[in-house]
Amino acid sequence: MHPIRKKRLTIILFLLAGVSVAVGLTTYALRQNINLFYDPSQIAEGEAPVDVRIRAGGMVEEGSVIRDPESLRVEFKVTDFTSSVLMEYTGILPDLFAEGQGVVAMGRLDGNGRFVADQVLAKHDENYMSPEVKEAMDKAAGKRAALPDGHGEATASY
C-alpha cells in the first residue's frame, strides 16, 4: 500500500478505535447509571421499580419528620398532596431541608413501599424549586382540580 494511504488508514483506525471504546464505555455506563425520577403518585400506583436506584421527590409533609434518638436515622413523608411516600435516611440532611419544603432524594424502594434514600437534596435558595418537584406538584394539583370536592386549594400556598 502507498505509505500515505497507509498512514491515513492508521489514523482512521485509531480514531475509530477511540470512538468505539468511548461509545462502548458510555453505553455500558449509561445502562447502569441512569436514575429516573418518580413522583409520590407514581410510586403509590406501583409504577416505580423496586430495588433499583431511582430519584423521588415532593414536599416534606408537615409533622412527618421523626428522628431516631440514638443515631442519625430520620424518617419523613414526601407528598405531592395526592399520595405520599415514606422515606428513610441516615446521615446529614441539607441545610434547607424542612417540613413543607421541596426535596429530591436518591435511593431505592424496598418491598414495603418504603424509600431508602442514600442522598437527599433540598433547594439551593428561597426562589429555587427543583423542576421535577414543581412538575410533580403541578401534575398532582391538576389531578385534584379534576376531582369534584376540590381539595386543590391546599397547593395555593406553595
Place this chain on the structure above:
Amino acid sequence: MYPELGQIALILALLLAVLLSVVPLVGSVAGRDQLQAFARPLSAGMFVFVALAFGILTRAFVTDDFSVAYVANNSNSMLPWYYKFSAVWGGHEGSLLLWILMLVGWTLAVAVFSRRLPAVMVSQVLAVLGMVTVGFLLFTIITSNPFDRTLPNVPADGADLNPLLQDFGLIVHPPMLYMGYVGFSVAFAFAIAALINGKLDAAWARWSRPWTTVAWAFLSLGIALGSWWAYYELGWGGWWFWDPVENASLLPWLSGTALMHSLAVTEKRGVFKSWTVLLAIVTFSLSLLGTFLVRSGVLTSVHAFASDPDRGTFLLVLLAITIVSSLTLYAFRAPVVHVRSRYGSLSREIFLLLNNVLLVAATLLVLVGTLYPLVLDYLDMGRLSIGEPFFSLTFSPLAIAAGLLLGAGIFSRWKKTDGGWLGRKLLWPLAVSVVVTAAVMVGYGEFKPWAFAGVFAAVWVSVATFWDLWDKSGSKKGRLYGLRRQSRSYYGMVLGHLGLAITMAGATVVSNYGVERDVRMSPGDTASAGGYQVTFTEIGNRRGKNFTAEYGRFEVSDSNGRVVSTLYPEKRQYMVQRNTMTEAGIDAGLFRDVFVAIGERVSDDAWAIRLQYKPLVRWLWLGSLFMAAGGFLAISDRRYRIRDKVTETQSSTASQDGDRSRPDPAGALS
C-alpha cells in the same frame, strides 16, 4: 446619571465592535491598507468603552446605588466592601459584563502584542474577535442590561448577595475562568483568519500557540478555584460533583488541552493542520456552550441566576451561528490533506495523536453525560439524571490511559522512534514506578485495583518526566549547565506534566482512601476518622457583619493523643436572605485534611456532625497550580519574542527538519 452613561458606553462599544468586525476585514480582502489600519484603534476604543461601563457598574455597587436594579438584587448596604466589589460579577448581568470586559481585553492584547504579524492576519483576527464581541454586547444590551433602573420605586436596601457567593473563592474564581473561556476566542479567531486567507502554515500555529496556552492556563486555575471553593464553601467536602455546570468548564479544558498538543505538532511538523483548526473551532464552541448551559437557566444551580427564556434563546442562536458559520467556512477552506512530512507508526506524532484521541473521547463522554438528560427533558421523554458513577466509570480509564501513554510519549522522537530502543528506555522508569506505587499502597494500608492504576499512572508520568529531564540535561560542562540550557517551554512542559501527575495522584488517593463519617455528637463526645480523634468540646454563638452563627469547637488529636488543631465549624444564618450556610472547619495539610462540618441539630443537646479525613486532597489544586505555572513559563520562552518577519516566513520550511538543533523546544507542552 452615571448608570445612563454606562449604558451609552456599552452602546458606543457595540458600534465600535460592528466597525471592527467589518472595516479591517473588508480592507484585508480588498487589499486596502488604510482600512486595515483601523483594526488596532478600534480594538482600543472598544476596550475603553467597555472598561468605562464596567467601572460605572462597580461604582454603583460601591456607592450602594439601589436605583440600579442589578445592584438592588445583588448587594446590600451591610455587605463588606470587598464583597460589594465582587458582587459586580455575582449575578447574571454583571458576570456577562465581566465576560465582555475579558473579551475586549484579549482583543486589545492581540492588537498590542501582534506587531510582528502580517497586517492582513492581524486585521482578520481582530475582525473575528470584533464579531464575537458584537454578539455578546447585543446579548447584554437586549436581554441583560446591568444598568436597568428601579425608578421611581427605589428600594431602601438591596436584596443582598447570595451568601454562598460571599467568599474569597468567588472574588477570584469567575475572572480566572472567564479569562480561560474567553481566551480560547483568540485561538478561534486565529483559526478563522487562517481559513479565510487560506494560510494554515507553521507560522499560523506558532502565533496561535502562546494564546492557546495562556487561555488554557487561566482555565486550569479557574476550574481548580471552583473546585476548591466547592470543597470548603458548599460545606460538605466534595471537590467535584460532575454537575453539568462543572462539566461545562471541563469540556473546553479537555478540548483545549488537545488543541494545545496538536498545535505543537502542527508547528513542529506541519501535519494535523485541518484537525488543529477543527479543534480550535470546537474548543471555542464548547466555551460558548458552557456559557449557554450556565447562563440560560437550562440548569438550576448556584450559577443559574434567573431563568429567562429570551436569554437562553439568544445564546442558543449565538452558539448556532458561530458553529454553523465556522464549520461552513471550514468545509470550504480546510486544506486538502496532503501530508508533506512523513512520520513513522511509532513516533512522537503518533503519541500526540493518541493523546488527542483520548482527550476527544473524554470530551465526547462528558458532553454526552451532560447533554443527554437535558435533551431528553426537552423532548419530554422523561426526567433522568446521570450522576457521578457514570463519569467515574468512563472518565477514569481514559485518564489512566492518557497518563500511561504520556510517560512513554515523553521519550519518543519526532518522525521515527525505534520500538526496541523505546522499550529499553522505558524499562527502568517502569520498574521505579511499580516500586513507588507499591510503597504508596503499603503506606495507605490497602490494595485497591483502581487506586493502584491511578497512582501508578501518576508516578509513571512524573518518573518519566524527571528521567527525560535528566537525560536531556547531561552535558560535558556539568549538570547545572545542562539544566540551564533547556528552554523555558521545555520546563513549561515539565511543570505541566508534573501538575497532571500531582492532580491525578490527589484525585485517586482522596477518592480511594478518604474517610467520611456522619456521626451524632453532643459536647464532650469523641469520634475518630482516619487515625485522628475529634472531640466536640463546646457550642456557642457569635455575630458576623451580616450574619449570626452557631459555632462548634472541636479538638483534633493524632493517634498519639497530641492535639494537632482546634477547629470552629459554623452554621451561619444570613440576615437579609434568611439563608443557612454551613462553614466547615478544616485543618489543612499537604498530605491530609481533617474536615469537620456541623449538620442539623438532632435533639436538645446533639448535633449531626460530618467528620472527614481527606488524604492528598490539596494535591488536586496544587497540580493545577503547576499546570498553570507551566503554561505561563512556556509562553515566556524567547522563541515567541525574538522571531521577526524573516524567520516567520522561513519557519514553515525550517520546522520540517525536526528542530533537533536546540535542546528541545519541540517538546513544549507536548
